[in-house]
Structures are given as C-alpha cells and as structure tokens.
Amino acid sequence: MKHSVAVIGAGVFGCEIALELTKMGFIVDLYERNNSILNEATAKSQNRLHLGLHYPRDLQTAVQSRIGFETFSKRFPSAVRKDFPNIYCVAREASQVNLSEFELFASNADIEIKKIDMEIMRDMGMDTNKISSSYRCNEGVIDISLLRNLLIQDLESASVQVFLATEILRCNRVQNHWELFSNQGNLKKYNLVIRATYAADQIQSNFDFRNVRNIEYHQTMIAILDSDTPSFGITVIDGDFLTILPLGFSNRFLAYAPSISVLRSHTGPYPPTNWGIPKQEEQGQFWSKLNIRIQEFMPNWNYEFSGEVLSTIRSIDPNVKKTDRRTSSISETAPNFYDVWSGKIDHCVDISKDLAKEIGAFA
Numbered sequence: 586m587k588h589s590v591a592v593i594g595a596g597v598f599g600c601e602i603a604l605e606l607t608k609m610g611f612i613v614d615l616y617e618r619n620n621s622i623l624n625e626a627t628a629k630s631q632n633r634l635h636l637g638l639h640y641p642r643d644l645q646t647a648v649q650s651r652i653g654f655e656t657f658s659k660r661f662p663s664a665v666r667k668d669f670p671n672i673y674c675v676a677r678e679a680s681q682v683n684l685s686e687f688e689l690f691a692s693n694a695d696i697e698i699k700k701i702d703m704e705i706m707r708d709m710g711m712d713t714n715k716i717s718s719s720y721r722c723n724e725g726v727i728d729i730s731l732l733r734n735l736l737i738q739d740l741e742s743a744s745v746q747v748f749l750a751t752e753i754l755r756c757n758r759v760q761n762h763w764e765l766f767s768n769q770g771n772l773k774k775y776n777l778v779i780r781a782t783y784a785a786d787q788i789q790s791n792f793d794f795r796n797v798r799n800i801e802y803h804q805t806m807i808a809i810l811d812s813d814t815p816s817f818g819i820t821v822i823d824g825d826f827l828t829i830l831p832l833g834f835s836n837r838f839l840a841y842a843p844s845i846s847v848l849r850s851h852t853g854p855y856p857p858t859n860w861g862i863p864k865q866e867e868q869g870q871f872w873s874k875l876n877i878r879i880q881e882f883m884p885n886w887n888y889e890f891s892g893e894v895l896s897t898i899r900s901i902d903p904n905v906k907k908t909d910r911r912t913s914s915i916s917e918t919a920p921n922f923y924d925v926w927s928g929k930i931d932h933c934v935d936i937s938k939d940l941a942k943e944i945g946a947f948a
Contacts, residue, residue: 587612588776591765593753593788595622598913598927598936599781600736605937607743609945611777615745616767618752622740623733626783627930629897631807631830631841633818634658634665634725635929637694638673641682641823643908646928647694653931654724660934664732666834667725671818672701672709674716682823684718691720698722709817710886716821724818727930728833758792758919777944781925784900787855794918801903802856804849806863806871807895810838812888819883823909827882838888839895845874848896852903860898868894915940 588611592603595617603615619625633639636654637647658665675687682690691698698720703713711719740747748769755766756778765772780788784800809832816831816838828841848867851857863871872890879888902910913932918924923944925936 589773590614590777590779591616591753591763591772591775592779592781593786594780594782595619595747595749596625596627596781596783596927597623597732597736597930598925598933599779600740601933601937602779602781602925602940603745604736604739604743605941606779606944607745609941613745614773614775615740615747616751616753616765616772617747617749618768620750621733622736622747622749623729626785626897626899626927628729628733629805629807629895630899630930631828631839632727632729632833632930633828633830634667634727634931636696636722636724638691638696638698638720638722638724639820639822640909640911641687641690643910643912644690644694646909646911647690647696649912649932649935650929651694651696653929653933653935656934657727657931658725661727661732661735664728664735665725666728666831667723669816669818669831670709670721671724671830672706672719672721672820673698674706674711674719674819674821676821676824676826677715677717679825680717680823687720687823696722707885709819710814710883711819712882712884715882726818726831726833730833753786753788755789756792756922757790758922763922776921778922779925779940780923781927783898783927784924785856785898787858790919792919792922794922799852799854799903800900801905802851802853803847803899803901804860804863805841805846805897805899806848806868807846808840808872808875809891809893809895810840810888811891812836812838812886814887821882827878829879829883837891840875840879842875842878845871845878856898856900863894863896915943917943
C-alpha cells in the first residue's frame with residue numbers, strides 16, 4: 586500500500602521534495618496558497634546561486650552552499666546563469682572580516698577565488714577607495730521564470746497533484762494519520778505531512794508540536810534596475826553593504842542592501858498578520874536610501890530605477906548576527922510531520938534527498 590504525503594508550500598523546496606518523494610513511491614499532494622508555484626520567497630529573492638562566499642563567518646553555511654551549488658547546477662542547468670563576471674569585494678571599513686580572513690575562509694570552504702586588479706573595478710564604476718580587495722568567483726544566478734517552468738513540467742510528469750490557491754489552516758493528528766483543513770474546506774487524510782513554507786504560515790493543530798521556536802521574520806524589498814551595461818555581479822562584504830546581480834538571463838539588475846532592504850522585522854513563532862504589500866511611500870523611501878548606498882560604492886555606474894520592487898517575508902534563525910548563519914535543515918516536529926528549514930535556494934536538492942533518506946523506511 587502506497588502511503589500518502591501532503592507537502593505544504595510550493596516554493597522550490599516544497600516542489601523538489603514532492604518530486605523526490607514521488608520517486609520513492611509515495612502519493613504526493615502539493616498545496617500552495619498562491620495562484621502559482623515559486624511565487625513568494627523563492628521568486629522574490631536575489632536569485633543568487635550561492636557558492637558560499639557570502640558567509641565567511643559561518644563555514645557550515647558556506648560548505649552547504651558550495652555543495653548545493655553543484656547539485657542545483659546539475660539538476661537545473663538551463664535555469665542557471667554563470668556567463669558574467671561575478672565579484673566579491675571586501676570593504677575597506679567596517680567589514681567583519683579582513684583580507685587574510687576572507688582568503689583563509691575561501692580556502693577552508695574549498696571555494697576557488699581569483700584576485701582581480703583594482704583598475705577593472707574602476708572600469709565597472711566602483712569607488713575603489715571603498716574596498717580593500719576584490720575577487721572573481723564562479724558564482725551564478727537563477728532565472729526564476731525558467732526554474733518555475735521546469736518544475737511545472739516535472740510535477741506534471743511525476744503526477745504530483747498540485748492544489749493552488751489552497752491555504753492550509755489546520756493540521757489535526759487523528760490516530761495514526763493527519764487530517765488537513767484549508768480555505769477550500771476539509772482535505773484528505775495523510776500518513777505524512779511536510780511543511781516547506783519558510784515558516785511563514787500560522788497553521789493550527791490539535792497537536793503540541795515539538796521544538797516550536799521563535800523565528801526572526803523580515804519583510805524585505807529588492808529593487809529592479811535598468812542599465813545598458815553588460816551583466817555583472819558585485820557583492821561588498823562582510824556586513825551591511827551592497828549586492829548587485831543580474832536578474833536571471835535578462836539585461837536587468839537586482840539591488841539589495843541588508844538594513845535598507847529590511848522594511849520590518851519581528852521575532853516570534855509566527856509572522857505578523859498585518860504585513861501587507863509595502864505602500865508606495867515606503868517603497869519610495871526604500872529606493873531613496875538604496876540609491877544613496879549604490880552611489881556610495883558604484884558612483885560611476887549608469888543605471889535607472891525601474892520603479893519595480895520585489896517584496897516578500899523571509900525567515901531566519903534569531904540571534905545569528907555574529908555568524909550570519911543560513912543553513913538548511915529538517916526536523917520532525919510531530920509524529921510523521923516534518924518541518925523543512927530552508928536557508929538558501931540551492932540547498933533544496935540536497936535537503937530533498939536527505940528528507941527522502943530520513944523517511945525512507947516509512948515507504
């Protein structure tokens with residue numbers, strides 16, 4: 586007898602988990618509260634394919650990202666772009682790592698970097714007085730639209746039932762199975778439930794979930810820029826600086842700066858229910874501050890703000906400012922109920938396989 590699984594959340598983690606479990610013989614239903622898959626945190630991110638260089642204060646995150654970089658690239662090669670110079674710069678002031686620490690970190694994480702001449706950075710529009718060194722790497726970006734299309738095809742081929750516009754409101758444990766309730770009414774009974782919602786839900790239950798913990802929620806904004814310059818990626822580390830990356834395979838760019846891009850934050854077991862779409866005034870204030878930050882580091886780069894902002898709610902472990910940890914993990918928070926903690930998009934392939942191994946005996 587085949588066991589039934591409900592996967593809650595059709596971001597990249599939920600979709601990949603549904604596909605992996607289907608391969609094992611499970612009957613999988615995938616639930617998504619939006620009208621399409623990959624519609625929230627996956628789509629409204631910096632679309633960076635992490636090698637791990639962004640985390641010089643947490644080797645575990647870096648190594649998990651480097652491994653994920655390879656497995657994700659092999660799994661979705663047509664949605665991955667690496668045909669542009671991608672550069673990490675160590676800030677001259679206020680960086681939490683210095684040059685020797687960054688180079689040692691890259692070596693320990695087994696990430697290849699190549700130091701580049703400051704003249705190249707000046708030609709790209711950078712104020713080289715703001716950085717102490719720069720390094721080229723093989724990191725890339727993910728085209729979310731292409732990734733979405735690939736996953737839609739894979740889900741259809743695998744006969745995964747995808748229920749869109751269906752928000753799971755309650756999961757009740759009844760004897761040896763789970764009963765799910767949604768905004769569409771009562772759903773089927775399931776042997777297993779996998780929650781892959783980036784913890785951005787408020788699902789109720791008659792069961793006292795183990796390991797319920799506080800989570801730090803951020804409402805973030807990323808600006809879409811237009812420029813006639815060839816695609817490039819520049820990230821200034823390590824701290825509250827700046828990232829500019831290509832928007833997938835387009836000739837547009839995404840711009841992000843940590844404190845400027847975080848509109849609101851909250852620590853607790855659930856995100857606030859009153860965080861709606863940022864108002865136009867808030868988006869305008871965000872862009873004004875971000876533009877100043879871009880001018881500070883890239884004063885000679887020609888660009889224009891498109892007027893478009895990507896906004897979402899992301900979740901991270903609280904109290905990780907010292908290390909900036911962003912690892913992904915799995916935990917069984919109730920009998921046959923698993924929570925997937927997703928740190929970075931490119932961890933999804935490995936996490937789905939780890940989860941399949943963990944529940945393999947159940948199949």
